[in-house]
């Protein structure tokens with residue numbers, strides 16, 4: 215018999231049921247061979263002309279723009295979801311709202327080396343990647359058209375056309391639904407208790423320890439109580455802050471080491487590190503200083519969500535977060 219669990223932030227019920235028949239599949243991720251690369255990699259050093267002109271880069275001081283010598287490089291995406299130029303042209307279509315897909319879609323090229331995952335990248339290199347996220351977050355908010363930013367990293371994703379390690383930075387004129395849901399949940403929680411929901415969760419999990427995976431000087435990793443997916447984990451800063459861009463240099467170094475270890479742990483437990491990492495941070499234009507708490511969500515690509523999951527947004531998870539946390543802790 216499963217258990218129904220409600221996430222206090224997302225206000226969502228999840229069925230946690232370790233007796234589901236798909237449980238075995240959820241404890242392993244099948245490695246897929248990468249698709250054959252057609253032609254040279256546009257993200258490798260020397261091929262800078264194959265991408266749109268760069269937006270920012272960290273690299274050797276003597277280096278020229280759009281030339282090799284970079285450590286981390288940010289360019290517009292080759293196939294952007296939205297474009298940076300133009301106006302929204304907001305308009306009604308009967309009862310529907312429409313606007314042009316204006317937004318920023320940038321890619322952060324995470325290393326000059328073509329075949330390294332976050333588990334393999336030197337910590338210093340991961341720190342530069344996180345630094346690039348902070349830089350872009352501070353810069354993109356200066357464009358008054360944008361309200362929110364997310365960072366998405368598909369880790370070890372064999373399905374991506376680009377094998378070269380990279381992540382996506384997106385800025386939107388709206389707040390994506392998943393973040394809006396959390397903001398609302400956090401606001402309601404704060405209105406009732408005058409405390410940040412994520413701070414309360416951390417406090418509880420750090421004492422009870424059953425769902426705590428790891429803790430460093432500045433961060434804690436948890437398997438959330440109402441995990442939607444097997445081995446879902448959240449990385450939360452111990453210091454309350456709603457905006458990722460307030461992360462300081464000491465916290466960046468700490469987070470880089472932690473993310474590398476997390477990817478190694480997932481690789482050991484699941485046999486593969488395929489996962490999506492998403493940065494959730496407060497919108498630029500709304501004061502959520504007290505009630506929201508930025509964090510990273512790690513969503514491994516294990517078992518597929520059961521059919522009714524997508525239809526009704528009802529999640530059934532065959533691996534309890536307590537078991538997931540215990541297995542990850544052992545993999546250190």
Ligand SMILES: [Zn+2]
Nearest residue numbers: 255258328378
């Ligand atoms: Zn490459």
Ligand SMILES: [Zn+2]
Nearest residue numbers: 410413454507
């Ligand atoms: Zn907090």
Ligand SMILES: [Zn+2]
Nearest residue numbers: 396494509511
């Ligand atoms: Zn979140």
